[in-house]
Amino acid sequence: MTAIPETSLIATSREQSIRSAEDAFREEQRRRRIRGRVLPVIGIASLIGLWAALVYVLKVPPFVAPSPQLVAFTLVDRWGVLMTNLLPTAIEAISGFLLGNLAAILIATAFVHKKSLEQAFFPVVVLLNTIPVVAKAPILVLLLGNGMEPKIAIAALICFFPTLVNMVRGLESVNPQQLELMRVLSASKSETFFKLRLPNAVPYLFSALKIAASTAVIGAIVGEWIGSNTGIGALIIQSTYNFDSAMLYATVIVGSAFSVMFFLTITLIERLVVRWQPANLH
Amino acid sequence: MHAPAVDCHGVSVRFLSERRTVTALEDVSFSVQPGGFTSLLGPSGCGKSTLLRVVADLIAPSEGQISVLGLSPEEARKDRSLGFVFQDAALLPWRTALQNVELPLEVGGRRSLPTGAATPRELLALVGLAGWENSYPHELSGGMRQRVAIARALLGGPRLLLMDEPFGALDEITRDRLNEELRRIWAETGATILFVTHSVYEAVFLADQVLVLAANPGRVAAVETIDLPRDRDLLIRDTAAFVAIAARMRTHLGKGTH
Numbered sequence: 001m002t003a004i005p006e007t008s009l010i011a012t013s014r015e016q017s018i019r020s021a022e023d024a025f026r027e028e029q030r031r032r033r034i035r036g037r038v039l040p041v042i043g044i045a046s047l048i049g050l051w052a053a054l055v056y057v058l059k060v061p062p063f064v065a066p067s068p069q070l071v072a073f074t075l076v077d078r079w080g081v082l083m084t085n086l087l088p089t090a091i092e093a094i095s096g097f098l099l100g101n102l103a104a105i106l107i108a109t110a111f112v113h114k115k116s117l118e119q120a121f122f123p124v125v126v127l128l129n130t131i132p133v134v135a136k137a138p139i140l141v142l143l144l145g146n147g148m149e150p151k152i153a154i155a156a157l158i159c160f161f162p163t164l165v166n167m168v169r170g171l172e173s174v175n176p177q178q179l180e181l182m183r184v185l186s187a188s189k190s191e192t193f194f195k196l197r198l199p200n201a202v203p204y205l206f207s208a209l210k211i212a213a214s215t216a217v218i219g220a221i222v223g224e225w226i227g228s229n230t231g232i233g234a235l236i237i238q239s240t241y242n243f244d245s246a247m248l249y250a251t252v253i254v255g256s257a258f259s260v261m262f263f264l265t266i267t268l269i270e271r272l273v274v275r276w277q278p279a280n281l282h
Numbered sequence: 283m284h285a286p287a288v289d290c291h292g293v294s295v296r297f298l299s300e301r302r303t304v305t306a307l308e309d310v311s312f313s314v315q316p317g318g319f320t321s322l323l324g325p326s327g328c329g330k331s332t333l334l335r336v337v338a339d340l341i342a343p344s345e346g347q348i349s350v351l352g353l354s355p356e357e358a359r360k361d362r363s364l365g366f367v368f369q370d371a372a373l374l375p376w377r378t379a380l381q382n383v384e385l386p387l388e389v390g391g392r393r394s395l396p397t398g399a400a401t402p403r404e405l406l407a408l409v410g411l412a413g414w415e416n417s418y419p420h421e422l423s424g425g426m427r428q429r430v431a432i433a434r435a436l437l438g439g440p441r442l443l444l445m446d447e448p449f450g451a452l453d454e455i456t457r458d459r460l461n462e463e464l465r466r467i468w469a470e471t472g473a474t475i476l477f478v479t480h481s482v483y484e485a486v487f488l489a490d491q492v493l494v495l496a497a498n499p500g501r502v503a504a505v506e507t508i509d510l511p512r513d514r515d516l517l518i519r520d521t522a523a524f525v526a527i528a529a530r531m532r533t534h535l536g537k538g539t540h
Contacts, residue, residue, distance in 0.1 A: 177372040180340050184366045186359060186390035195389060199376045276375040276418050 063243035074246040075253065082235070082254045089232040090258060092148050092220035096155020097212055097262075104160045105205070108167035112197065118168070129161045133222050141226050151223030151231070158219035159212035166208035170201025206270040213262040221255060232258075285352050286313035287442055287474040288320075288337055293346035295332050295500075305499035306332045310346070312493050312505060314476060316441075319468055321485035321492045322478045323531065329500025330478045334444050337476065338366055351441055358442070362392055365435030365473070367445040371427035373419040373434075379406060380415035383434045395438060405433040408467060425456040432464075436471060445477045449484070458516055461487055465514065482531045483519060486510075494534040504534040 048068050054060070055067040062070060075082070111118035136157060140150040174197055182192045224233025232255040239247035295307040306329040314320045322330040335341040336348060339355035350358035358364055373382045383402040387393060395401065400408065406415060409429040419427055428448055435443055449457040461484060468475055479485050485492050489508055496503040508527060510518060518524050 175370070175372060177368040177370060178374065180335075181366065181368065181372050182389065183340060184338055184359060184364060185386050185392075186362070188389070191389040195385070196374065199374065202376075274376075276420065 063245055066246035066249055070246045071249045071253070074250040078247065078250065082250060085231055085235045085251075086254055086258060088148065088151075088230050089217070089220050089224065089255070092151040092223065092231070093155050093216040093258075093262070095148075096152045096157075096219055097159055097216040099152065100156030100159030100216070101163045101209060101212060103156065104163035104208075105167055108164050108171060108201075109193075111164075111168055112171040113193075125161065125164060128157075133158060133219060137223055137226050140223070146227045151220050151228070151233075154223040155216040155219035158215045162211045162215075163205065163208040166204045167201055170204030171197045173204075174200050203274050206266070206274060209266050210263060210270070213266045214259045217255065217259040217262060285316075286349075287316040287318065287351055288312075288314040288476065289347075289349045290333075290337075291347045293333070293336060293343045293348060295329065295336060295341060296344045307336070307343075308499040308501050310495075310500070310502055312502060314474060314491070316474055317472055318491055319475045319477065319489045321489035322476065322495060323482065323485040323492050323535070324480065324495030324500070324503075325497050325535065326480060327500075328495040328497035330480075330495050331446050332500065333495070334446050334476060334478050337442075338364055338444050360390075362386070362390070362438050363441045365437075365440035365443045367428070367431050367435045367443070367448045369447045369450055371419070371424075371431040373427055373430055375419050378416045378418055379411060379422065379430045382419070382430055383437055385434060386437045392438065399439045400436070402433070402437060405436050406430070408436070408470065409433045410463065423456075424452050425460060428452065428460065432467070436467070436473075439471070439473075441473060443471075443473045443475045445475065447478050447480070450479070457484070462516060464488060469512075482528050482535070486524065486527050486531060487514065487516070487519060492531060494531060496535075496537070503537060506530065506534075 052068045055065060066074075107121075111122065133154060137150070137154055140153045140157075144150040144153060171193075178196055179192070182196055187195065220231070221233040221236070224231035225237055228234045232251055235251045236248060236255075239245070239251060290313065291311050293307055293310045294305065297304045297306055310329075310333060312320075322333060324330045332341060336343050337350055337355060339359040348355055351361075351363050353361065353363075373379075374385065377385070380402055383405055387395070387402075403412075403415065406412060409432050411426060411429050411433070414422065414426065419430070422430065431448070435445075449460050452460065464475075465488065475488075477485075477488055479488075486508055490512075492506050492508060493502060494504040494506070495501065506527070510523060510527070519528075
């Protein structure tokens with residue numbers, strides 16, 4: 001008679017202990033999440049603090065290095081100029097990004113489709129890639145003039161190589177048993193490409209796109225160093241020549257912020273597209 | 283008597299490389315009756331997977347004749363009479379379990395199921411995965427992935443199911459359970475099964491005929507009909523009859539290796 005309430009009593013006390021363990025775990029997770037957000041902020045804040053202290057203590061003149069307060073003031077005061085100059089850089093970086101990656105994807109497809117093409121032209125691509133960006137820029141300015149075109153071309157070229165290499169790897173690194181499966185199913189070459197190789201390459205493609213997102217911005221800025229009156233690159237050169245260090249720092253911060261936003265956008269798209277766990281990507 | 287489901291005559295396979303020529307199979311002859319369950323048993327390197335791939339038209343034999351369901355292997359493959367289950371499930375990680383089973387309907391010119399054939403959902407239920415249709419492969423255990431692969435191979439009602447050590451990478455408990463289920467699936471579908479394994483127990487428990495292969499070069503060491511009741515469960519492995527057959531298999535294997 002008394003056995004029933006006793007077992008239910010044990011059951012409730014067990015339930016309670018499980019629940020309190022779950023609550024403790026959740027609380028610990030929440031604390032860890034907050035710490036994950038607060039710590040980077042502390043890191044950046046301490047860096048800025050150190051910077052302010054050094055400028056103040058060593059009495060660095062503003063034409064050599066500005067104080068963080070001065071940079072912040074410049075960011076607000078000259079926001080209009082900064083944004084007018086960010087626009088062309090952004091257009092060049094994004095256009096170059098699209099153009100370079102599209103070309104890389106198409107050429108990777110051709111390489112995988114026809115091995116002899118890869119054997120003939122991959123060395124050429126490697127060779128072109130060894131030319132540093134600062135050397136490519138003047139060549140392209142001579143070829144394409146002073147407008148946006150050479151900047152777009154530089155941004156495109158800089159995106160092209162990592163995407164090509166990754167895309168070729170992604171298209172080729174298909175599990176041999178999956179290839180045999182496609183043959184048992186009598187799949188055509190194009191079916192094997194669209195159903196197997198292309199989806200297999202998507203995680204590889206995104207690794208490359210994330211690199212390309214920040215390098216495309218660098219490409220556009222380097223392009224603007226040579227023969228340009230607008231853009232983040234031009235602004236960097238101008239403020240350096242004018243010993244306007246606060247403006248130089250503000251420009252660099254705007255350029256970097258844009259790069260980070262570009263990178264985060266690609267990461268977000270990746271999360272939406274790649275919902276599976278790639279089996280053979282480390 | 284029907285024509286055999288698989289008929290091999292003097293099949294040899296040689297792989298050429300710059301350094302040396304490897305004879306994977308030499309003069310292999312055997313046949314499988316329609317509706318039969320044949321195990322290919324042998325040590326690694328005896329060419330049992332190669333033999334399975336010759337039947338599936340994945341490897342062309344250097345010599346010999348093969349007929350599969352009365353056709354050439356290529357015709358049988360194009361006719362979609364074959365189902366193949368690989369050692370690693372070979373699922374596409376970006377597709378859910380159901381989408382993986384549906385893959386055969388999207389390639390190779392086949393867009394609809396033959397009338398009366400089981401639907402992808404029914405096949406997932408047959409392999410015990412009802413309710414897991416929308417899970418991705420990385421959310422499934424190794425055994426469940428292999429079940430999805432079996433369901434995919436069964437789509438369209440193939441008359442011949444080729445299985446290449448499908449349970450080789452699984453733990454023993456899961457493997458035992460899948461062995462029992464495979465016997466049930468075989469009985470329910472009526473397909474002919476050719477099953478590659480290096481486990482004596484698995485080979486004997488599953489099959490009604492065991493083909494023992496020897497290595498270097500791969501050749502047939504023995505063919506034995508398994509005289510066990512058609513209705514079996516795992517307990518049969520403890521019976522004297524089973525133990526005796528398994529012992530004979532090991533003797534065949536012992537003779538074949540050097």
